Amino acid sequence: MNRRDLDFILYEVENVEALCQTERYQHCDRATFDAALDTAHQLAHSHFHQYNAKGDRHPPQYCQETDTLTLLPEHVAAHRAYSDAGFLTTSMDAEVGGSQMPVAVSGAVGLHFSSANAGFSAHFALNVGAAKILQHHGTDEQRAHVLPKLLSGEWCGTMCLSETHAGSSLTDIRTTAHPQPDGTYKIRGNKMWITAAENNFGGTIAHMGISLFLVPKHALSFSEEGVSLGDRPASSSAWAGATGGATGHLVGEPNQGLHCMFIMMNELRFQVGLGGVGPALAGYLYSLQYARQRTQGRSPLCRDPSTPMVPIIEHSDVKRMLLLQKAYVEGALGLCMYTAGVIDALATTADAAARSDKLLLLELLTPVVKAWPSEWCLEANKWAMQVLGGYGYTQDFPLEQLYRDARPNMIYEGTSGALDLLGRKASMGGGAALKLLGAAVAEDVAAARAAGGAPLAEAADSLEAAMQRLQETTATLLGAAAGGEVEVGLSNSHAYLTMTGHTAVAWQWLRQGTAARRGLLRLEAEGGDASADDEAFYRGKLHTMQWFTRQELSKTEGMAQLLCSLDDTNVSMRGNWF
């Protein structure tokens, strides 16, 4: 964990402390936040990082006779320690017993665990999601009886949507619910891809489906599913209702389950994006440390074999791989934390118009914050492996596991291809969502120019042009879709998502660059000599902003050209031509 960077993003870029002035967060101050981060750091190290490799080597064991799944005792202990530290309640409202901290802070807490042990820590978000559904849609009895058990970690939560034959096609699911005289329902059907479907944590498991039913696990039987490439300890597993049907308790109104479920889904999409940052951050920091220690070869200007070898961080190709990682990882983290800030602002704003704007912006950001880190932080992991050369893909080093554990993020909670940003989000409110994004970017562009300095001026110009390009491209694509070219729009939704993501991350880099520039000016004003580390930190931020702007944001020019050409090669390809 790079605490310096986390503090920078939380306090210098996002100004999370300002939230303590609001009624909702008035019980908090920076000391509260820091204490939570300190505890997370300790716990993540002692109970999660320590058993990361072991969990990978010893995936959960399924026993057919007892129909149970057994996780490592160290993982059971980690689950207990995490729950006891109160981390399941970090972002929950005080009225249901939560710590009611900003989502930005609970996200920063979560980052410690996803970077320490991505596979095992993936399931905690399911408890929180299930608890939030019950808080808002549960009966008084469910709120009194089940919710506290989810927040204490005594029970676990899952989300049960996919079925073997239907995957993400929710209109085709076959599970049925028949009302019983006692008010419960008999649930019959098969579900799969259920993270945390079974474990030996001791309590029961609350399974949520659609219509939304709460189904305690003791009514179900399980079947084993293939061990995954990554995330082995998350105990993903298929489950099946018992022959006679399992007892389900309706949550909310009948047939409104999907609506309720999207509370959980949107929360999880944010969590998946942030979860993708964790292993990439771990990989970046590990490969950086390795590159500083490992010596090999010499500078291209000095090939004399009698001189000592240099640390490989001095080779420009290694620097490229580190800079790419820093730019992707810290940029993605910035995007997640900005989004968390929008959620926090929403929770502290009463004004209806302002709330509606924030909601619209959040609808636009959610697929981006899910998809971009899933894909590009995985790319960062690939290059972390490469920094170590042959060592990178051996099990003696943690890099190959980090890659494997990060891989499912591209599939969890909707693939990038299925997140139809263009059709569903960008056009929302007649393009109002994108206008809101444009206004937010314009504000930060102005702030960057005001902060001064050539790198910020250049980055601000580039971002302004890129935002203009994004708006024009969106208009062209929506125009084509309105003209009947629906498939062309859909077939380009992946590229459009990438273009939006690259622009959004460049924007976050501009925000970080602006904060770094202010930091440098402050150091200068203070005139102290003790700030060498801080100065290097800020200069690194500005330099990485420049790298991302020049090397990555510039690619949106080609993306825009390609998208606006409305190329239909993909759509017109026929199945029998492959």
Add this chain to the structure above:
Amino acid sequence: MNRRDLDFILYEVENVEALCQTERYQHCDRATFDAALDTAHQLAHSHFHQYNAKGDRHPPQYCQETDTLTLLPEHVAAHRAYSDAGFLTTSMDAEVGGSQMPVAVSGAVGLHFSSANAGFSAHFALNVGAAKILQHHGTDEQRAHVLPKLLSGEWCGTMCLSETHAGSSLTDIRTTAHPQPDGTYKIRGNKMWITAAENNFGGTIAHMGISLFLVPKHALSFSEEGVSLGDRPASSSAWAGATGGATGHLVGEPNQGLHCMFIMMNELRFQVGLGGVGPALAGYLYSLQYARQRTQGRSPLCRDPSTPMVPIIEHSDVKRMLLLQKAYVEGALGLCMYTAGVIDALATTADAAARSDKLLLLELLTPVVKAWPSEWCLEANKWAMQVLGGYGYTQDFPLEQLYRDARPNMIYEGTSGALDLLGRKASMGGGAALKLLGAAVAEDVAAARAAGGAPLAEAADSLEAAMQRLQETTATLLGAAAGGEVEVGLSNSHAYLTMTGHTAVAWQWLRQGTAARRGLLRLEAEGGDASADDEAFYRGKLHTMQWFTRQELSKTEGMAQLLCSLDDTNVSMRGNWF
């Protein structure tokens, strides 16, 4: 294996049959080639594909007591069957007992094995490489005694360069060789990353190092090395000389080892590139089959849940992932086969000027043919996994293993970053290598235009412009390097390599498109109805050419702009700013 495509590339694009008119290959005809491919197909299925997953689950077992490594009995049998079928000699000269077939054909044979079992089949190329070194540089005794054993598979070959502290920094290796009164040498030192360093195939192993020594394995002791992410059955392993030193037999002249070794290295770089195509081809074909069978959802124009679900190949995002794979995999295969054709032409050309040209072109193509497939076929594997959704990363399906086994290709025989194309190759002969490439491209552009049709005309125009861009970019970068900006050039060598690779693969697609157009015209002239499959095949080729040209080649515009901007952000980043 897609034999139709392999036949297309071998016979319709590369015209391998024409080689049978030359003296060197006059003992061959198409029936000879087809028979070799048929045998390879059968053997690859029965002995390699069948045990691909098993080999992954049961990596070689090291026994400390006996200092031996034991592979699965099925792999020992596969090694024997491969050797007995004569596949170690496919490309070897008849004078040393080889079948003396074109490299294009032996490469096509090899593709069957790398797609069936990338991990286990990786080691065969080492026997061939070692045999070629002995043929050209060995003593009469070595040629008589060792070479036949390498070609019969009784002995195995390895390449021993890396050492624990030095990796690819060959000026820093510490292994020493002391001459003995009997003409042999005592070798002392530690080597690592030695593919096929130890096995239980029954014979001994001939280890080659620099200066070039042949060291039979019985003089060495081994130590285990971490099991790899991929390629588990290739038994990569560290080895150490026995305390008293191992006996080495000098091959060639003292201190000329690296020169000799580069015969093996260049052969292996070609093999690594082609080896990268294997698992990507397997992943493409598997995901294609899955996408045709798996039903889910409906077309965007018909959301009626009472209609049956459609095969996912009809969804445009799935089509995108398949088209990307087809374009990368078949384009990379085309590049490998073109390069094989250059090697074959070299072997059948006596004219000194023509030979020198071919050699120069080969020097330029070798790093590209190593790096581009290693990186982009891995990307294809990533998307093959994604086509299967959650199934893609479980061990119940072969996709995740294909990805893992393909991953080390980015590191084998020099990372993309270390393959300094710009500094070492493009500038060769004062830019003569690139001029040769330009002339070859221009010839194919003219042929494409002559073949007619709008898709070819468009692709020819785009390729011509891209080739022009590549030449201008090269001139700009070499000019900057000459002006002292050495580091800037080096730091961009990865991007330059990608730009060259994208251009070269688009060129190969133009060649395939031209052959497809000719095929379509032939079908039309024949007027038969029985050619529906052929027609679909050719249309798919032309369509994929269009996709690669529009979606990928177009990216070289941005790459050129970026490279020519001589951005020094990477070089000026400091170690303590990370």
